[in-house]
Amino acid sequence: MTIPLTNEIHCGECPIRHRAVCAKCDSDELERLEAIKYYRTYEAGQTIAWAGDEMSFLGSVVRGVATLSQTLEDGRTQMLGLLLPSDFIGRPGRSASAYDVTAVSEVTLCCFRRRPFEQLMAVTPHVAERLLDMTLDELDAAREWMLILGRKTAREKIASLLAIIARRESTLTLGNLKGRIEINLPLTREAMADYLGLTLETVSRQISALKREGIITLDGKRKILVEDFEALLAETGDDMDGGMIA
Amino acid sequence: MTIPLTNEIHCGECPIRHRAVCAKCDSDELERLEAIKYYRTYEAGQTIAWAGDEMSFLGSVVRGVATLSQTLEDGRTQMLGLLLPSDFIGRPGRSASAYDVTAVSEVTLCCFRRRPFEQLMAVTPHVAERLLDMTLDELDAAREWMLILGRKTAREKIASLLAIIARRESTLTLGNLKGRIEINLPLTREAMADYLGLTLETVSRQISALKREGIITLDGKRKILVEDFEALLAETGDDMDGGMIA
DNA sequence: CGCCCGGTTGACTATGGTCAATACGTGTGG
DNA sequence: CCACACGTATTGACCATAGTCAACCGGGCG
Numbered sequence: 001m002t003i004p005l006t007n008e009i010h011c012g013e014c015p016i017r018h019r020a021v022c023a024k025c026d027s028d029e030l031e032r033l034e035a036i037k038y039y040r041t042y043e044a045g046q047t048i049a050w051a052g053d054e055m056s057f058l059g060s061v062v063r064g065v066a067t068l069s070q071t072l073e074d075g076r077t078q079m080l081g082l083l084l085p086s087d088f089i090g091r092p093g094r095s096a097s098a099y100d101v102t103a104v105s106e107v108t109l110c111c112f113r114r115r116p117f118e119q120l121m122a123v124t125p126h127v128a129e130r131l132l133d134m135t136l137d138e139l140d141a142a143r144e145w146m147l148i149l150g151r152k153t154a155r156e157k158i159a160s161l162l163a164i165i166a167r168r169e170s171t172l173t174l175g176n177l178k179g180r181i182e183i184n185l186p187l188t189r190e191a192m193a194d195y196l197g198l199t200l201e202t203v204s205r206q207i208s209a210l211k212r213e214g215i216i217t218l219d220g221k222r223k224i225l226v227e228d229f230e231a232l233l234a235e236t237g238d239d240m241d242g243g244m245i246a
Numbered sequence: 247m248t249i250p251l252t253n254e255i256h257c258g259e260c261p262i263r264h265r266a267v268c269a270k271c272d273s274d275e276l277e278r279l280e281a282i283k284y285y286r287t288y289e290a291g292q293t294i295a296w297a298g299d300e301m302s303f304l305g306s307v308v309r310g311v312a313t314l315s316q317t318l319e320d321g322r323t324q325m326l327g328l329l330l331p332s333d334f335i336g337r338p339g340r341s342a343s344a345y346d347v348t349a350v351s352e353v354t355l356c357c358f359r360r361r362p363f364e365q366l367m368a369v370t371p372h373v374a375e376r377l378l379d380m381t382l383d384e385l386d387a388a389r390e391w392m393l394i395l396g397r398k399t400a401r402e403k404i405a406s407l408l409a410i411i412a413r414r415e416s417t418l419t420l421g422n423l424k425g426r427i428e429i430n431l432p433l434t435r436e437a438m439a440d441y442l443g444l445t446l447e448t449v450s451r452q453i454s455a456l457k458r459e460g461i462i463t464l465d466g467k468r469k470i471l472v473e474d475f476e477a478l479l480a481e482t483g484d485d486m487d488g489g490m491i492a
Numbered sequence: 493c494g495c496c497c498g499g500t501t502g503a504c505t506a507t508g509g510t511c512a513a514t515a516c517g518t519g520t521g522g
Numbered sequence: 523c524c525a526c527a528c529g530t531a532t533t534g535a536c537c538a539t540a541g542t543c544a545a546c547c548g549g550g551c552g
Binding site: 068073077078098125131135138139152238 | 314316318319320322323324326327337338339344345371374375377378379381382384385386388389391392393395396397398442443483484485
């Protein structure tokens, strides 16, 4: 199943040091986190937790991509969130996972056992503060998705997804968001469909349509070139200037 | 516009004392909150904040119902949340409202000016802790809505909305959730449609269908009698037993 | 080589949206 | 008191968007 690793990464050199739940920690606090952390790796496709499962740990994604999703009895599934490096998994104070958590690519987590982490949170306000900020960001993101799911057309949904992924990649890589953009999308058509509340056929058709119209170009199946990012944004249905989130 | 009130409510007698952001405060912390709070009342239909507006305050709903919503340029709007008494408005650390906030009924807010509140939060972990819990609950609720918006049929959406409102009413009034239930729904057909990502016509048709099939009965326009709550739940598409949230 | 997985495309269908007419309740003013 | 307007809700006819079902493509791998 999972492949435990030794703690070969020291927090000081951790790639998500400045973005994860530990971002605001001083060296003292970091030491205490370091003492209770351990790493865990999942293969692509592996389930990290099922909805309703007890989860003995909380943690941060260090590397790779995972998804949060929920499935109706008859198999309809809805993705609820993309977990990228630095995103947090689990809810302090609640041991049952509310959702299915699945590794999309190979994923490495920095895990904290629940009890020690909760105790640590109680005495290190910097962790709780950072977690509040991150949770508020996720809430904004979830609400942005509500608008997409409830009110956007298939084409707008696709354009919005691409724009969101591009934006998240650019904050990770510091690329800029004008003109020509390259998007590495780590999702199958089916995963995109589950994100957008569409079928995979509709996703495929809409991507083909954007391609036909010259708004995007495919490079292989999983890399998308956007000729003009502004043109893509114009397809999202969003207010151009005003308050885009996440 | 707004009708400022004197601070006639003392926190000790506040109806939301044990559920709002101040729930975990000890008497010392409560005193400090008391020192910076003021009340504000909005009439039904009045806008509390527009998306993008600077908001000089944060606060709690004390009385009444408000909505969070977002609107695309062409007028399509999506409700993002219902704000009931004890719910929190605004985001610490960000002065611009991300959403439109509208009073549905007459609403009284317990407001805190932004700066003093943020300073207070930095030194009273109980406020931040409670806010984190509330935010995590809202995040779960938002994700439940994502599933409804993305994957449910019109009929399932209506049934889910009724079930959610019934559940929220029952936690406020301690009614029980079996058999015959009475739901006071404070929303117009259009507001329901904006919640569910439907048109008001579809909402009307689905409600008529549920009525025709004897699952619900209307008493006036705004009161719904559910003959058998289990039968309503069977129409939501949800897993019967497992993990319903919110 | 042939299978499997993921993706694309086509033909047809169904669900929900659009537009429009009608109904109903309430408050206003003649 | 009635007439009227208004906002809200219901219903119908028609239509469009996205879903369903199915065929086919292409690359990677046993």
